[in-house]
Structure formats: C-alpha cells, structure tokens
Amino acid sequence: MTDLMDEWRSFLVRWSQEWADAQDPDAPASERHVRDEEPVRTRWLGSPPASEERIRALEKRLGHRLPPSYRTFLAVSDGWRHAGGFVWLLAGTDAVRRHEDAAGLAEYFPADPDDDPTPEDVLLAGMWERALQLDVESDAVYVLLDPGDVDDAGEWAVYCYASWRASPPERYASFGAFMEAMYREFHSLQVSRSKSAGTEFVNATTRALDASVEAARLDALGGRYERASASLAEAIAYGRPRASGLRDQIRRLLGETYLVSFDGLTADPLYAPEFLAVLAAEDVWHHQDRPSSARHLGGASDEVREAADEILRQVGDGTFRHTAEGPFGRAVEEARELARWGDGDSAWRILRAALPDWRPIGPEHLAPVGLCADPLLGPLITPERGRELLATPRAGQRGDTPAPAADLDPPGLAWLAEGHPGNFLTSYRFVLVESVEPAELPGRIGAPGDAVLNAPTTLWDSRTRFPGNGTVTWED
Known part of the structure; x- marks a missing residue:
C-alpha cells in the first residue's frame, strides 16, 4: 500500500507542478478562475489526504469497498482539480454520489435481449443506474465509476461521457488508467495552447518524450518499426510534435490510410513532393472529384502551393513518377x-x-x-x-534483414480463375488471338466497324479510371 501511495504522490506532484508552470502569471484577472488561485500558489492540484476513517465512512455510505486505485488516490489526495481539459473538479470523499441515471442517458444505451446484445452492451446499459459519479464541476462531462464492471484485480472501470463529443462513453480499465489518460490530455491540450500563444511548454516529461521520438526514428530506420510505432503512439497521446508525421509513414506502408495526414509535412517544401502525392493518390484511388489532399496545405508558402498544384495534376492524370537519389x-x-x-x-x-x-x-x-x-x-x-x-534496415542503420514477402503473381494464368490480389472484379472475359492485326481485332469480336483498340493500360489506370467518371465505360 505504501509503494502504491508513493507512486500516486509522485505522479500527482509532477502533474501539479507542470500544470502550475504552464499557467500565465500575467494573464488578466478576467481570464483566471478563482479555483485556480490556490493551486497556482501552492503548486498542488489536489487536496489534503483523506483519512482511513473518512474512506471507510464513504464505503459504508455507498455499500461498497472502493476499488484499489481510487481508494489509494483518496489516501493521497481527497479530490482533484483540472483532470484533463474538461473536468475541473473531481470528487473527494464528501462529494462522491450515486449517479442513478441523473443524466437520463440509460434509454439511449438499451440492452434489450431481443437485440442480441454483447456483454459489453449489457454492462454499458446498466452502468448509468449503478455507477458512482465522480465529476463535480465539468464542461458537461460525466465521469462514472462502475461497480458492475470489475476486473480480476478488483478495479472498477471508469466511463467518461460528453454529449458534445458525439461518441459513445470512453471506457478506462480503472480510475488509475483514467487519471493517466487525463494527464496525457492535459499535455496534449497544453501543447496546442502554447503553439497558439507562441510560447513553449517544456519540462522533464516533454524532454523525455521528445527523446523517445528521436529514438523511435532511429528504431524505424533500423527496421524495428513495431517498437518505433509503439513509442510514437505514446508521444502522440501527449501531443508531442514530430510523432504523428513519423508514425503516419509507418501506418501508410502497412496499408492503413484512415486519418493519415503526415501532420503538416505536406506543407513543408522539402517533404511536400513525397507526402502530398501519397494523399492525392489516395483521393484518386477513391474517385474523389475534388482532392481532399489540397486541404493539407495549411500554412504552406505560395511556392509550395504552386508545386502542389503540379503534383496534384500529375497524380490525377497518372503521370506522377516517384524519384529518389x-x-x-x-x-x-x-x-x-x-x-x-x-x-x-x-x-x-x-x-x-x-x-x-x-x-x-x-x-x-x-x-x-x-x-x-x-x-x-x-x-x-x-x-x-x-x-x-x-x-529492412535503411539509411546506414544496421539490423536483421526480414524474410521476403511472397510473390503476388503465381506462374501461368491461374490468377484469372482465382482472383488477382486486390482486384475488385469477380469475372473476366478473356480472349486469346493469334495472327490478327490490332486494327482488325475490334471487328473480329463484334465491335462496330469504326471501333479501335484503346492504348495499353496500367494497373493504376484500370483501378482509378472507374466507370461513372465519364472517361471510360465497362465496354472499354
């Protein structure tokens, strides 16, 4: 118990001090809230520890022994201010209460057996009635501790819900996991605020994270992309610069395209020819009339925008060519x-x-x-x-060479019957012709007398020149 309390205390002290250092001492009084005056002065977002007697009295009132992480938290700090960016005050022993569907949300998360609900659906549907409410002041955010969703360690899941997020409640495995996520949210939001204000948000945590991003870059170049991706994902959760742009490159090569944007590299004159072309190709692949990739030029210079127009044109008409030194x-x-x-x-x-x-x-x-x-x-x-x-290790890095991926094209013409990997067509008309001049072929297969063969096509053309865009027909 003592070790757990020491871990909580160290974590909460670090969070408090970083929060206090991030506050603007010159901000006008109209922009400061009265709740912030004391934690800025004391450099502590919490409250005095709750005694064992107070914790036991709370458990008796609720009829439950509290889960380990929340119970230990209360023994270190009886409540908390600024849990992330949208929960301004978390309950201590005197403010914890049963939610009892006070928000009236149970009807929106039903678990009717006739609908064949999953176990997760049933848990969520019943959570609104039985959960404890931990939020005291927030931006319409509910923080609910669920005694019906318990793991083997006795931890209760926390559900965080805000209607303005237009998404289901976010589930955290424990109160400790929730607080760690809110600490990351504080960091991420502070990075954005500092960038807007033209200031820097720097502390021991950010320096360690930035070092991990650089280490991840070297790991990725050395072929250790899985370890690199995990480190970058952690840094992204804290809002660290560089991390998203680097990880998006890993994700795209793994075939993941959802929300890949390369995080501003498309507006950099050095990187735009590489990354903007990839986004534009994805647009063409999905037959978008107006390339969404053009939206990734925020902050780009006129020179970059002019070059981007040429890149988008080349990708659109199939003449783009990747080059390297x-x-x-x-x-x-x-x-x-x-x-x-x-x-x-x-x-x-x-x-x-x-x-x-x-x-x-x-x-x-x-x-x-x-x-x-x-x-x-x-x-x-x-x-x-x-x-x-x-x-595969690259750029002078050392490491093991991976086993080769299998060939795509089997020998002979077997793929015509089996379906070529990635091809969305399910049937073919296949004609073998011998000793016939190309100009004669349309007439031989029943086309009108003035018909001519199209120029040879590439796989790219066959997939992107989709019927309906006015350039080709199924007959072509």
Whole structure:
C-alpha cells in the first residue's frame, strides 16, 4: 500500500507542478478562475489526504469497498482539480454520489435481449443506474465509476461521457488508467495552447518524450518499426510534435490510410513532393472529384502551393513518377520499367535489394512512402511488402534483414480463375488471338466497324479510371 501511495504522490506532484508552470502569471484577472488561485500558489492540484476513517465512512455510505486505485488516490489526495481539459473538479470523499441515471442517458444505451446484445452492451446499459459519479464541476462531462464492471484485480472501470463529443462513453480499465489518460490530455491540450500563444511548454516529461521520438526514428530506420510505432503512439497521446508525421509513414506502408495526414509535412517544401502525392493518390484511388489532399496545405508558402498544384495534376492524370537519389533512385527506374511490362514481382525484388541504400530527404523521413503514389510502383506495395520494407534496415542503420514477402503473381494464368490480389472484379472475359492485326481485332469480336483498340493500360489506370467518371465505360 505504501509503494502504491508513493507512486500516486509522485505522479500527482509532477502533474501539479507542470500544470502550475504552464499557467500565465500575467494573464488578466478576467481570464483566471478563482479555483485556480490556490493551486497556482501552492503548486498542488489536489487536496489534503483523506483519512482511513473518512474512506471507510464513504464505503459504508455507498455499500461498497472502493476499488484499489481510487481508494489509494483518496489516501493521497481527497479530490482533484483540472483532470484533463474538461473536468475541473473531481470528487473527494464528501462529494462522491450515486449517479442513478441523473443524466437520463440509460434509454439511449438499451440492452434489450431481443437485440442480441454483447456483454459489453449489457454492462454499458446498466452502468448509468449503478455507477458512482465522480465529476463535480465539468464542461458537461460525466465521469462514472462502475461497480458492475470489475476486473480480476478488483478495479472498477471508469466511463467518461460528453454529449458534445458525439461518441459513445470512453471506457478506462480503472480510475488509475483514467487519471493517466487525463494527464496525457492535459499535455496534449497544453501543447496546442502554447503553439497558439507562441510560447513553449517544456519540462522533464516533454524532454523525455521528445527523446523517445528521436529514438523511435532511429528504431524505424533500423527496421524495428513495431517498437518505433509503439513509442510514437505514446508521444502522440501527449501531443508531442514530430510523432504523428513519423508514425503516419509507418501506418501508410502497412496499408492503413484512415486519418493519415503526415501532420503538416505536406506543407513543408522539402517533404511536400513525397507526402502530398501519397494523399492525392489516395483521393484518386477513391474517385474523389475534388482532392481532399489540397486541404493539407495549411500554412504552406505560395511556392509550395504552386508545386502542389503540379503534383496534384500529375497524380490525377497518372503521370506522377516517384524519384529518389543515388542507388535507390536507379533501382526505382529499373523497377518501373519492369512493372510497365507487367513483371511486378521482379520489380519488387529490385526495390527490395536496393532498400539498404535508400536515404531520407530530411530528418522527418522514415521510408520511401512516395512509392505508394507512383501509378506503376504503388500497386506493388501491399501491406505484406510494406511490412517487409519497414523491417529492412535503411539509411546506414544496421539490423536483421526480414524474410521476403511472397510473390503476388503465381506462374501461368491461374490468377484469372482465382482472383488477382486486390482486384475488385469477380469475372473476366478473356480472349486469346493469334495472327490478327490490332486494327482488325475490334471487328473480329463484334465491335462496330469504326471501333479501335484503346492504348495499353496500367494497373493504376484500370483501378482509378472507374466507370461513372465519364472517361471510360465497362465496354472499354
């Protein structure tokens, strides 16, 4: 118990001091709340510890022994101010109360057996009646401690709900996990506020996190992308700069495109040609009439915007070509020529062999992500090959070389019957012709007399020139 109390005390003291240091001592009185005067002065967001007698009296009133993390918290601080950015006061022993669906939300989270609810649905539906309410002052945020959702350690889950978030209640495994999340939220919001105000938010925690981001960058270049991704995810939760832009590169090569934005790198003249093209290619892939990628140019200079227009045009009409310097750049050109003639597996082997020679264009660059935007090479980068790429040491880093990903194209024509990986078509019309001039072929297969063959198409064209956009028809 003493060790747990020491951990809580150390955590809460650090949080309090960082919060106090982040307050503007010159802010006008109209912008300061009376609740903040004491914690700024004392550098402590909590209250005096609750005695064992007070905690037992609360448990007797509620009819429950409190879960370990909340009980220990009360023994260190009987309440808390500024839990994150939207809960201004958390209850101590004198303010904890049963919620008893005071918010009237139970009807919106029913668990009717006729609807075949999951165990999670049943828990959530009953939570509103039985939970303890911990929020005292907040921005319409409910913090509910649920005695019906208990783990093997005796911890109760915390549910946090705000109607303005337009999402279901956020579940935390324990009160301790909730407070850690609110500490991360404080950091993330403070980073945004400091950036808007033109100030810096720097302390021992931010310095350690920034060091972890740099270590993650080196891990990623050394092929240890899973460890790098985990470290970057932690830094993102704290709002640290660089982390999102780096992790998005890992996610995109793994085939994850949801909410990938590269976090401002698209507006940087050094990185825009690489990352803006990838976002634009995703737009084309999904047949968006107006590229959403253009929205990622906030803060870009006129020069970058002019270059971006050209990048978007090239991606849109299929003429974009990914380029790179040095030996890897030469491998890209060789691979493109092979891919142009349909030998995608050989093209990938050329790229794979040259990966150790790849060099970043700057310190925020982890891998040749721009390959994904190339109309000939992009279709080669499957999630499996993206994983292989990420696991290959690059940019002079050392590490183990991963096992090769399997080829995509089996020998012969078996893929026509089995369905080529990634192809959304389920049937084919396949015609073999011998000793017929191309100009004669349309007439031989029943097309009108003036019909001519289209120019040869690439895989990129076949997937992006979708019927309905006015450029092709199913007959083509």
